[in-house]
Amino acid sequence: MKRVLVAIFVVTITLPLAANLAGRDGGDAGAENRELAAFPRLEATWPSVAGYAEGMTRWFDDHFGFRSALVRWYAKSRLFLLGVSPTTAVIKGRDGWYFYGEDMTIEDIASADPLTPEAIANWRAAIVAARDWLAARHVAYVFTIAPDKHVIYPEQLPASLRRVGDVTRTDQLYTALQDLGLAVDVRPQLLLAKAHERLYQRTDTHWNDRGALVAYQAIVEAVRARVPSVPPAWTRADFEPVARDAEAMDLAGMMGLKRVLREEDLTLVPRRPRLARVVEPPGAAPTDEEGLLITEIPGSTLPRAVIFRDSFASRLVPFLSEHFSRAVYMWQNDFDAEAVIKEKPDVVIQEIVGRHLYNFIPSPELVPH
Secondary structure, three states, X not given: OHHHHHHHHHHHHHHHHHHHHOOOOOOOXXXXXXXXXXXXXXXXXXXXXXXXXXXXXXXXXXXXXXXXXXXXXXXXXXXXXXXXXXXXXXXXXXXXXXXXXXXXXXXXXXXXXXXXXXHHHHHHHHHHHHXXXXXXXXOEEEEEEEOOHHHHOHHHOOOOOOOOOOOOHHHHHHHHHHHHOOEEOOHHHHHHHOOOOOOEOOOOOOEOHHHHHHHHHHHHXXXXXXXXXXXXXXOHHHEEEEEEEEEOOHHHHHOOOOOOOEEEEEEEEEOOOOOOEEEEOOOOOOOOOOOEEEEEOOOOOOOEEEXXXXXXXXOOHHHHHHXXXXXXXXXXXXXXXXXXXXXXXXXXXXXXXXXXXXXXXXXXXXXXX
């Protein structure tokens, strides 16, 4: 009997290594929504030799046999048996909805820790400085805050999460900027439109095409008030609504359940050709999350734009790009005067997601005097 137990033990502890050596069932980056450690390269340099063992450990941790199956079994047992999210990065909501749980999202949901008067003054100083510097160069400026999913769908949050504050940081900032006439609050339009269809993905942090269209229309309207040569926004009649069954998205990946859960992706297919093309990086799609993405409309004389953005702008790119002969999308929250000088745009759009008002401090000093 002891020999049988020993044999079972030996087989159990060697199976993962055997599977790993056979190249079977290692880590699955697609299912986990992150880049797994690469196999380390050993080079004839001291740093390479010194770090090789640590690199091998990281690679093995991410690729040992049956890892993806174990991650998936753990996540499924937590979610489907215990009814809780298997990771603090994801909040399990109601009716198949999931919400991002990190990056100060909990504080934003609760409206806790409002901006101090000093922080509000710093935000206003940064935006006024950017506006004035751009105006001196005859460049228009539009600022907007992309609402997190919990802002538009608070009824889908778990009952355990409640607001404790009277106003959000987004409310505070829009109030502080109200007299400047350059801030675009897209929340009212989104709250009206959600009565007719779902505007955000259930298994993703972001809005879908239909939510992005609503926000884009408000942004373009504000841009046209400053740059009339920008064409009017496309209407809903310019698109064919399509619902497609899709693999679950980023929040499911954070739970290791990207291949288990499903998403009904509510897309919009244009009824007329889109003219804008991605020119940098070559071969990229408009919605790819690149640090620098540039679109152009060949032969166009439309105005030019620079857009400072985060991940919420990814679904906006296909819409916005149709309005500019050249649109430069830069993944950063801070204003970048050098980029403006280089690109000579007619308008600068600055977009930031609401929860980043907790962990991002603007720098007025980055705007040249």
